[in-house]
Amino acid sequence: MPDVQSTTPDVRINLTRVGVKNVKKLVEVSRPDKRPVIFISTFDVFVDLPGSLKGANLSRNFEVIDEVLQQAIDGDVKEIEDLCSIVARKLLDRHEYADRTEVLMQSQFMVKRETPVSHTSCHEVVTVHARAVARRTFREPIVRKSIGAEVTGMTACPCAQNIMKERAMYVLQDLGVEDETVEKFLEKVPMATHNQRGRGFLCIEIDDDQHLKLEKIIRILKESMSASIYELLKRGDESYVVLSAHNNPRFVEDCVRECAKKVLAEFSYLPGDSLITIKQTNEESIHQHDAYAERKATMAELFVELNGEHQ
Structure with a gap:
């Protein structure tokens, strides 16, 4: 049968991204001496396409995803962002005409938690974001990857x-x-004050040979708000959470700044060009709008600002 994708298109224009979106997969990442981590995931996978080709061979994208997921099950992939970078690299191998590949992964991750007073066991769903971009060079591909999370918490208005x-x-x-x-x-x-349910987002872009712990990102986000929230609370827990939030009032801007400060302290070993994206959305209780703050900067830029603050 003729390979229609390899024919010349009527309009010869390069395309920035061609691929598949909303590919649903169950991702299992093994851990030493622990049960595997399960992520209910959605993938978006893209390659660039030269103007000389009518279409990309999209079936190769599915083949690569399934191949790398099997590697993860076998224990060869330890971190979720590494899974994306491996897919991005393999896409360059399978799509010989592509100079750039991109993999985006959004997952639902179930975190087991314990309430602060009664120590009641409960669960929380965290949204995990991972991404990798691979660029072809004359030598090895250049790969940048990112890992991030979005969690909910509570803020109290100062x-x-x-x-x-x-x-x-x-x-x-x-x-x-x-x-x-x-x-x-x-x-x-x-x-007393009015409260907000806060949604904090933190994503860190790094080189392919760097590694981050997702659990640390989740912890930083939670600690950047006034207090953590839980699915199930006994009376003692409820008193503790409300008191903690009101003893630690924060504006939406405070949450972003506190998050940036904690990132610098926790990940001080990262290179200066590591890119930090922080977003905070607070759903107001006495207003009909939401409050929002954001910061996007490199580790080096944040370091200079925070050090200058104490001079």
Whole structure:
């Protein structure tokens, strides 16, 4: 049968990305001395296409994905972002006409958690993002990969809390409570404020020979908000979470800045050109809009800014 994809198109224009989207796969990544990690994943896979070819051989994309997934099951792939980079490399081998390949992977990852007071076991679904881009060179391909996550948490508004604190001070003073007692009370009992459910996103792009732990990315995101949230809470847990959030009020901007600070501390070994993307969306409770903040910068840029802050 004739290979129609290899014929010359009527309009000879190069295409930036040609491929397949929404490829559903169950990804199993083995771990030493532990059960495998299971990701319910969706892949988008692309190659560039020269103007001399009518189409790309898309069946090769499916073949490469299945081949690399089998490698992961066999224990040859240890990290989810490595899976994407291996696929990107193999796509260059299979698509000899392509100079660039790109693999995007979005996964649902189930994390087992324990509540802070009653230690009740519960689960949380985390959205994991991975990506790899391979570029052909005269020698070995250049590959950049990224790994990231999106998690939910809770924030407490500092502005409204200050308003409520000022009101409490006036009320206590009108009731004849001494100023020293008022100060001690307000130190121990944080004032009410309105809350938001926050959605934090952190993604780090690195060279192919660098490695990151997904668990650290998830932890940084959670610690950058006012408090963590849980699917199941006993009364003691609920009190702990609410008190923790109100003792640690943060604006949406605070969450992004705190996340950047923690990334620098946790991943200080990364090269300066590692690209950091941080996004925070807070779903307001007393407004009909959402609050949003974002920062995209290299490790070197963040280092200079944060060090300059303390000079």
